Amino acid sequence: MTDFWQTREGFWNRGGWWKALLVTVAYLAVFLGISQLVGLTLGHLIDDGGPLASATNVLLELVLPIGLGALVIVLFLAAIGWLKPVFGRQPIGGRPWMWIAVAVVAYPIVLRLIGLDYGSFPAGVVLVTLLAGLVIGIAEELVTRGAGVALLRKGGYSERVVAVLSSVLFAMMHLINAIGTGISLTIIVLLVYTFFFGICMYLIMRVTGSIVWAILAHALTDPMTILSTGGVDTAVEGAQNVWLTVASTGNYAVIIFGLVALFLIRGRVNEAGAAAPATTANPATA
Template identity: 80%
Template structure:
């Protein structure tokens, strides 16, 4: 059985976009199932006032389901012998222009860290939210930029295809936000943003040479966004906080840069790297 999963001609090592989709859908099913179980077992402990009303709320509603999801996707990668390669050095060299993705993602994080009203949260909320963000980064990056990218590369796709499909799968994961609220304009905007955020995460992974930096960037983006708005997938509206106002431009910066990047991504596993003069 181990040979079936891990051999050179094994099921996963043959790659394929549909296998990347399969991993994503399976992860979502497990994540949602765990969320339901946690709600049934611990829902009576949730305090009134929303997810960020208490550290216990954040732990029950966010940390436990996403933490379990992170452990499960990591265990899956271990089982098929991929965790070490996924966490290892990227096989495709990044280009200097890709560092722009780091700046585009980093500046809103920094501004939110400065501008968040930490005193407005109950004890422990900020700490648990930051820990939750780390697990979000681990889980979602291992699913999409980890397993997804590896499966697409093993199928022989060019890097632009790898970037687009893995980012589309990342956006697909956020369709769960429509559960209970319905498919609205807000969800459409969220899907567009998450697609291009996925492109930025792919570029960060490429230019730094490691998925670890994408995990860190992702793991800081979500909790600082939650804490700056007081909710999930909530925009900053009517604030007089200059730090958060400027940080809110980061969403458009991600979308615009991600759109331009689609025309610049090159390469394929096994192709020789172009000389510096010919690099885009």
Template identity: 50%
Template sequence: MTVHVENGSAWKRFWNRGGWWRAVLITVVYAAVYELLGRLVGAVFGGLIDEQNLFGDPSSIFFGVALPIVLAAALLAVFVWSVGWWPGILGRQPIAGRPWMWLAVALVVIPIVIRLFATNWSAYSVAVVLTTLLLGLCIGFAEELITRGVGVNLLRKGGYSERVVMLLSSLLFGLLHSVNVLSGQPVLNVVVTVVYAFGFGAMMYLSMRVTGSLVYAMLLHAATDPTTILATGGIDAHGATSGSDGLLSVAALFNYAYILLALLAIFFVKGRVRPKLAATSAEAPELR
């Protein structure tokens, strides 16, 4: 059942109705804006970006990767403010997690630790490491806000069960990464990335549920991307600064675990946030 919230401006009423297609709409718009900003930043600051060695110096990392994300995240933050969702998105989750969901947190944390040991730290300057960590924070904030924040909020407002919310929000996360094909990546690589993103997205949903806050999912995500980049020497590829192949192979096995747990979770995730309460952020949760 979809709830129609009648109070507030027409803008707020439109988004407070929720629903899967609004979640898809905002995700597509965000992805398009991000791509546009990336091209704009590239045109303006192209001289500071080393396309052949993107992670060779801090300016290349910041202008080549981080700045478009920062700008897109800022616009997304304004959107969340405009509809009055900040308290609900960053507040306590309206439906409690279950103990088994801690498995998702463990499956994310363990490979992060492995990659820390696998990284060839001598290949990077302190400035490059710090800028890459900053990039991770930007990615974690932006991608979790659009999918597990805005996306989940819209799906809950649409009256869907938490099983469907997890499934659809994870698919949205995969959709977000399908735009990699526009940067010239081979289609097969993009497909693999989308499947991985679906599994990882489910881990972030479960982590958000069991910790009770989107903030912890943001931090887990923020630690995943930079440790992967530093350990492998690049984005979605092994670069010249790649670390220990043995440890990286072990860490890569967890990607399969994400997908497996995501599929299993479809059968175990239960509950529903009552739509009338999902539409307002200050009220206590009521389940059915």
């Protein structure tokens, strides 16, 4: 069994897009199962009015199920011997233009931090929502930019394909928002945004050299968005002041920059886990 999980000839070490999809679907199944269990056992503690109605709501609807999902993906990576490599230095470097992804993601966070009316939330909601953001960042980044990117690279794909497919998986994770409501224009806009946000997270991971920075960027983006819009994965902003109005342009900035970035991403990681040597103008680091 150890050989099956951990050797280079093992199942996971051969990589492939469908294995990345398998990990994503398995995580979603675990998350939905935990959410159902929480609803059945602790649902009587959840107040009406959505996740931001109380700190207890945020804890039970977001922190607990996603936190347990994050624990599952961490244990999975540890079991196959990938925890250290996933958190280690990226095997391929970034280019200076990739720092734009950091700026594009950071400015809405800063503006929302300034513009939020913290006193309008029930006691403890802001702090628990920040905790929710942390577990969301850990879980979703480890599934897509962690396990997903590693499996795609081991499958021999170029970095552009790795970025695209891992971002498709990331967007697919947000399809669960259509459960019970169906596919609407809001869901479609959300999927487009999350795809390009995934591209930005990939670029942040590459240019900083570590998935930790992608986790932190994600962990700050989600709670600030939730608190400023009043909902989870809400695509339409209800801005209340100039700070939040300007921050809402971040959605468009992510999409526009992500679209341009798709044409600029270069490179490939070889089977040994290192950047493949360039044949011309050093595409391994472009």
